[in-house]
Amino acid sequence: MxxxxxxxxxxxxxxxxxxxxxxxxxxxxxxxxxxxxxxxxxxxxxxxxxxxxxxxxxxGRPLAIEPRTHHLLLIAEGLSVPPLGPLTEAAIATGRRVALLLGARSAAEVYPSSLLPDELEYVVATQDGSLGHRGSVVDLVPAYEAWADQAVASGGPALLERVAHLARGRDARLGVACLGRRTARRGRRTGRVTRRSWLSVVLEQRVGCALGVCLGCVVPGASGPVRVCREGPAFRADELAWEESA
Amino acid sequence: MTLAGDARTLTDISVDLAPQRPGRLLVRTPFLAAAGCLGYGVEGEGQVPLDRFGAIVTRGVTLAPRSGSPPPRMAEVPSGLLHAIGLPGPGIEAVLERYAPRWLAWSVPVILSLCAAEAVDFGSLAQRADGVPGVAALELDLASPDLARGGRPLSLDPTLAADATAAARAATELPILVKLSPAATDLRALARALVEAGADALTCTGAMPALAMDPRGGGPLLGSAAAALSGPALRPISLRVVSEVRRAVSEPIVGCGGVSGLPDALEYLAAGADAVAIGTAALADPALPARLGDELAAHGPVARPGVTDRRRQPRTPHAARPR
Incomplete structure (x- = not known):
């Protein structure tokens, strides 16, 4: 993206x-x-x-598909589907399976499936229950967390917080955490390409200059503030500092 | 040698912003990049035609490193931009070490913007910048609410503002611009006090302390209470400050606030400004100051009002100087 x-x-x-x-x-x-x-x-x-x-x-920095990813899970809400477009196209073009979980307030605000590739598995949740699952799109994530090798969430801060919270617990629930985390840490020191965090996020935020100069678009990162326009708008979930309450 | 054709259409639009200083501060066009909008200038190198700017005012520099305000730091409001960036930066020592050698290589003068909470700190800041090659002048930011005690920018108090200016003046022979808050009152007395304390030019103005609330009941929209408004909404306010200050002092004035095109800049010049700094508009269009220079050169000279309020003019060499 x-x-x-x-x-x-x-x-x-x-x-x-x-x-x-x-x-x-x-x-x-x-x-x-x-x-x-x-x-x-x-x-x-x-x-x-x-x-x-x-x-x-x-x-800015685009989303990327990890080489080892076979099953890609996309989580979005409302108008935040477009940033996932190029990633979806690339994943399908390389034979990967892609599922999109979409949350909206009502059926009227659901992203039209006619704009999405046919190969995509599309699951909808609406707040008022007028289409698909009644409730939050986050409710749908656990059913896919074991299936997906990589997840990408796009939407407002509340959605991203909740998905990030789920993602933190995922490795422990699935029992695949230890090896992955250790490799990742070693990788950061040596600079080798290793296993990345399961979840990436796309922040939707107004930016000032978009050139990395004005520092108006910063968000708290894991090691200091990061600029959405330059380091983002796509981040690995472990690059950001999430609020503990989530 | 200029070609005859050029001479007819292009006017010399260079301005001296510190005619009293030994080093002077000659800018080739009256259009400056305002503090904060182009970072330390180096970020725009290669992308923005910096050499066609009059001067670049850097991001506000503080004595100690600062991490800045918590996000969100910016919100667009009707005809303006509300911002609370919080002066993030590595501190003056690191800024000068990292960037001054690059500034030195540029043809465009770099004006170092200095921010501090206490008047005396401006002396310490000016002392560190004094004699550093690459620093053409200093701008004392007495308008920023970020470091102000109780949200009161220093320029709201003429005594404190004059103390800050005098402290910096005592530490350096560099040209000093002093940036006023649009919330300042008794502007004529303030302007005279600043000039008497050693200001070579006055920047009118910084951003207006302001607030936006989350309509859904989430409290203030920005992460810091030290927010301020810039952009087109600020222009009529800053214009009045320019006009008031021009009545009181003859020193150069840099108009600043809401300029996004030549008509806006001409308003400032007509109100008595000698130069114009571009802030918010440069976020959307970083090359604007360069383009305005070309447009003004094609437009020709602008009539500029002089000092009218001479009654309380202080007896200083500045004031006695004929214009």
Whole structure:
């Protein structure tokens, strides 16, 4: 996933980070999904072919599939599906199995399945029960935690906190923790590529300059503050400092 | 030699921001990068045409290392940006050691922004920066609420502000700009006190102390209470400060607050500013100060008001100097 800032019109001072939802290398195109909830993006959505939007990017660190991953679990809510697009495409193109667990308030806010690849397993949870499981999307995660070799969560801080909390307990529950953790620690010292944390997250956050300069978008990391626009927006869960209450 | 064609269309727009100082502070265009928006400048190297800026004001530098405010640090509000970054940085020693050699290689002057809670600390900061090659001038940030006691920026108290300026002045011969808070009152007296204490130029203004709350009842929107408002919403407020300060002192004024295009900059020049610093707009468009220089050169000279309130003008060499 990449990050892209797009010039805002009028008096909205900041650019908007917009995730690249799809990449068509043959045609040289990228797909952006613009939330109608943000005052700056309807302007952008009304641009026609040939208009100039003055973007900066792609910026930031993208999501990556671990080489050993066969089963990829995606967890998202509301409008946070687009950042997972390129990863999903890449995983399916390389023959991996992908499941997307999506949470929304109601059926009306569920991400349309017509925009998702056919190969994807799509499971929906709605708060009001109007579609799929009634309740939080986090309720669906335990059923998939043993199946998935790698998980990626995209959404607001509350969702990410809960998924990160679940992920911390996963290794212990499955009894695969010790070996993996030790390897990971040794790897960090020697710089060798080793087993990474099971969960990655994509933070959705307004950023200031998007170039790593203004330090407006920092979040607490495991070893000091990290910038969402530069070190992120994709992080391994163990790179961030999660609140203990989660 | 300039080509005749150029001479007709392009005006010399260079400004001296410290005509009283031995070293002066000549900027080739009146458009500066405001403190904080371009980091230490080095972050923009290669990506931003820094050599076409008038000057770069660095991120605020403190005596000791600071980790900054807890997130969230920024929120967009109507026509403005609310920020509480909290002056993160490695401290002045490390900043000068790491970046000053690179500043020295640039053609654009680098103005070191200094932040401290106590007036005397500005003396210590200025002393460390004094004589460091690469530092062209100092800007004393008396507007930032981050280090202010009880959220009161130093420039709200003319005595403390003058003490801070005098402390820095005693430590260095570098040009000193002093940044005022838009919340300051009795601006004319404040401006005179600062000039008398040794300020070569005044930056009007820093960001306005401000607040945004979470409408869902989650308390303040930002992680720190020391938040301040920048961007277009600040412009009319800072413009008035420029206008007031211009009535009182003849020293150069750097207008700062909500400039996102040439018309905004012309407002500042018309109100009495000699130069204009670009802050929030540079976050979305880092090359803006360079482009404004080209646009102003094409636009031509701007009539600028002089000092009108001479009654209480202090008898200092600065004030006696004809303009």
């Amino acid at each position: 990449h990050f892209r800032g797009l010039g805002p019109p009028g008096s909205l001072p900041l650019r908007r980070p917009v995730a690249i939802a799809g990449i068509d290398r043959k045609r040289g195109e990228v797909t952006l999904h613009l939330p109608s909830t943000d005052a700056a993006t309807p302007w952008l959505a009304m641009r026609r072919a040939g208009d100039r939007a003055d973007p900066i990017g792609p910026l």
